[in-house]
Amino acid sequence: MTTAVLEFPGGRLTLNRPGTDDPSLRAWSSADELLLQEAFEHLAIAPDSRVLVVDDQYGALTLGLSPFSPDVVADSAQLGSALALNAALNPACAAPERVFSWLQPPVGTYDLILLKIPRETDYLDWLLRWSNGALKQAGVILAAGMIKHLPDRSVDVFARTVNVEKVSRAVKKARLITCSQGEASLDNWPGIWKGYDLEAPGARVNAMPAVFAREKLDIGTRLMLPHLKPAIESCRPCARVLDLACGNGVLGLSVLAIRADIEMTFSDVSSQAVLSARSNVETAYPDAKASFLHADGISGEQALFDRILLNPPFHEGGVVGDHIALRLFEQAAQNLSDTGRLIMVGNRHLGYHKSLRRYFSQVRQLDANPKFVVFEAWRG
Structure with missing residues (x-):
């Protein structure tokens, strides 16, 4: 595994990426950095926000936002072990008691949802529709991904599912999209199966x-x-x-x-x-x-x-x-x-x-x- 230090507005994290000894492969991406920066700007104004992190990979988002006690949901079972590993390296950052999955997703609504944009077009569509239902009426979705990994027709998916408020410039080959709640939902959506x-x-x-x-x-x-x-x-x-x-x-x-x-x-x-x-x-x-x-x-x-x-x-x-x-x-x-x-x-x-x-x-x-x-x- 490879270890490196992530510096972000909330401090520093020492993070391991399990499964590789390649020092060029870090446990976070520029998309994670963009999400943390924008989230801290938002939470500086609304520190009592209820926060949800979706599909964090190795714990950078979850541990970086630990002062705000985010809920966490991930499709991958890898996140649980990665969080345990990296939380041990950062004693000041508390890991959540539970990582939700789509088998048992979190309930309730959130003021702020941080979303890692997946590679699959249909999964992005599914996530944004699900997020609409999990977002408070005045809530914000922050979605980010590496530009080369954005799925086909991602611009069209965002346009038909959520209200896009702002698209960032490219920063270190990543892009962040700020959204408000859209009308699209999972109800009767033929793309689920x-x-x-x-x-x-x-x-x-x-x-x-x-x-x-x-x-x-x-x-x-x-x-x-x-x-x-x-x-x-x-x-x-x-x-x-x-x-x-x-x-x-x-x-x-x-x-x-x-x-x-x-x-x-x-x-x-x-x-x-x-x-x-x-x-x-x-x-x-x-x-x-x-x-x-x-x-x-x-x-x-x-x-x-x-x-x-x-x-x-x-x-x-x-x-x-x-x-x-x-x-x-x-x-x-x-x-x-x-x-x-x-x-x-x-x-x-x-x-x-x-x-x-x-x-x-x-x-x-x-x-x-x-x-x-x-x-x-x-x-x-």
Whole structure:
């Protein structure tokens, strides 16, 4: 992890960015700096404001605004552990007692909402519509993002959902947008759920806006699907299977189509992914033995799994690499039964055949195309 010091109007923060040793990768961006600066100007006039921070990444916004006791909601389960890590480095900054997610969002209304602009157009639309409902009538939304990461048609999304009061000039490749409450809401908005029909098991697979590949089956998963049947049919009765980084739950749904007795667990770092997988399972297999976890990887508190299915993410906050996959490989190796197997698909250029061998004594290639490779791995 890399450590650096953030200076902002409220003081200084020492912040760690977990998961990387690259000193050029900080635990905050210029967008965070803009949000903190504008928030402190606003709160100097209205210090009793009720404040909400949405999708903070490593805790810069939450800890920087700790004197104002903000509520915090994030789609990613990573924020909780990042906050704990960085709060320990900044004893004067109190971490919130709870980080809300979209599984259980905060209630009530706020005077000031700080919003990190996501990369996904539909998720930005969803967030702004949700924020309209969470904002007091005279409240303010401060939204900021790195210009190169702003989603397509973001200008149109802001125009149709909120009242844009001011757009800042570009500052260190970031931009801040100040908004007041708009009329757009989530009620009857058709963009909440999008999906596709899955040929086998013949189910409709829907997902919320923050979920990867929600409108069509991604080609890596498509390559992996035919290899589930032999992997699952060889399991013991009532075996435990984990769909890790489950997204909309397509892998786990396919398992349930093969074996109704499987005890299926769906886990994802995204709360909207967990909501999506749960909705899909409850619709297609209401009697399934299924559980749903919002978690950053595998907690280690679960019983061991007979099969772990994985299509690992290869980017995080604009950083592309294998650091997430390596952590998940290690956790998978620690949470498989003696006869357990990991079945995974990954980008060919990331060389997972080498990294898997750090954690598994046996690695077998099951399939490949020019972009993706499917592997089976076990401890031997």
